[in-house]
Amino acid sequence: MLKAENLSFQIGDNLLIDNVSLTLLPGEFTMVLGPNGAGKSTLLKLLTGTETPRQGQVWYGDQLLRSIPLSTLARQKAVLSQLLSLPFDLSVAEVVMMGRYPYFDLNPTSLDKQIADDCLETVGMFSFKTRAFASLSGGEKQKVHLARVLAQLYRQAEDRSVKYLFLDEPISALDIHYQHQILSLVRELASQNIIVFVIVHDINLALQYAQKVILIDKGRIYGMGSANEVLTETAIEAVFKLRPYFITHPETGRRVMIC
Template identity: 85%
Template sequence: MLKAEHLSFQIGRQTLIDDVSLTLLPGEFTMVLGPNGAGKSTLLKLLTGTETPKTGQIYYGDQPLPSIPLSIQARQKAVLSQLLSLPFDLSVSEVVMMGRYPYFDLNPTVQDIQIADSCLEAVGMFSFKTRAFASLSGGEKQKVHLARVLAQLYRQPGDESVKYLFLDEPISALDIHYQHQILGLVRELATKNMVVFVIVHDINLALQYADNVILMDQGRIFNIGIPEQVLNTNAIETVFKIRPYFITHPETGRRVMIY
């Protein structure tokens, strides 16, 4: 379980996060939506310890996040940010192996190499393993970084610990096919005793894949709960300033937003 209590965060006089509290449970796929500047990425940085809140506390299980040694955090949580480029020249396989750094000292084991390869296979990038990372398209880089965080949280047999996965717009550069492939993969991971926190912009994808939705606006949580309740006409009109309409998908029976 991840629990945040009364978080606030400021830069100068600008309040970016204003009294946010939430609880995220393992086994649930949580998606975060909101307009630009709503505080989504800042909240992710607070929950992962990248930024320190001005007020409030974050708990992983029953432990305050700052009290957990970094070596343990590196095996508990993984983060995929919007920053895809790297300041040094690496191959695709070397980028994915970065996810295994918490598990070996100097050189990766055969098992580490096998795990990295299986994660590349899971995102459809195994055939690119020897390519220079810098030569890839934006969407290909996104998939490689996703393989990296999957490798970091790879669960060995008998490991039943809670793990935490944070993804900041992980499908923004992907075509429709890969958007659904990746979200299906992440949704499956959520069922394996994992807290999953994913920032997206597509309301219909949240309606299709999320177990829970956090709708943010102006640094606060506007609403939180199951997608059908949170993403209603009044909420979307208030937060996104558009009037949506919903129809029922003829095959799945799910609500689909049009505007």
């Protein structure tokens, strides 16, 4: 379980997160939505320990996040941020191997190499293994970084611990085919005792994939619950200043938003 209580964070006079509390459970695919500047990425940074709240606490299980040793945390938690570029001239394989750094001292083992290859295969990037990372498109870089965080959380058969995966707009540079492929993959990961926290902008993708939705506006949680409970006409109009219309998909019966 991940639990946050009464989180607040500000820069100067700007209150970016205002008294936010939430609980995330293993096996639950949580998607976070809100307008630009609502505080989504800041909340992710607080939940991962990248930023320190002005007030409030974050627990991973029964441990305070700030009390968990970094070496332990590196095997429990992986983060995919919006920053895709790297300051070093690395190959695709080397970028993915960064996810295995918590598991070896100087040189990766054959198991580490196999895990990195498997994760590249999972995201459809194995054939790019020897390419220079800097030469890739934005969408290709996004998939390589996803392979990196998958390698970091790769679970051995005997490992039953809860793991934590945080993704900040992981499909923003992908075409529609890969958006669905990646979200299907991440939803499957959530079923493997992993707490998944994903920031997205597409309401229809949240309606299709999310088991839990957190809607944020002006640093506060406007609504939290199932997609159908939270993403209502009233809520979307209040938060996004746009009147939505919903239709029913003729084959799946899901709600689909049009504007």
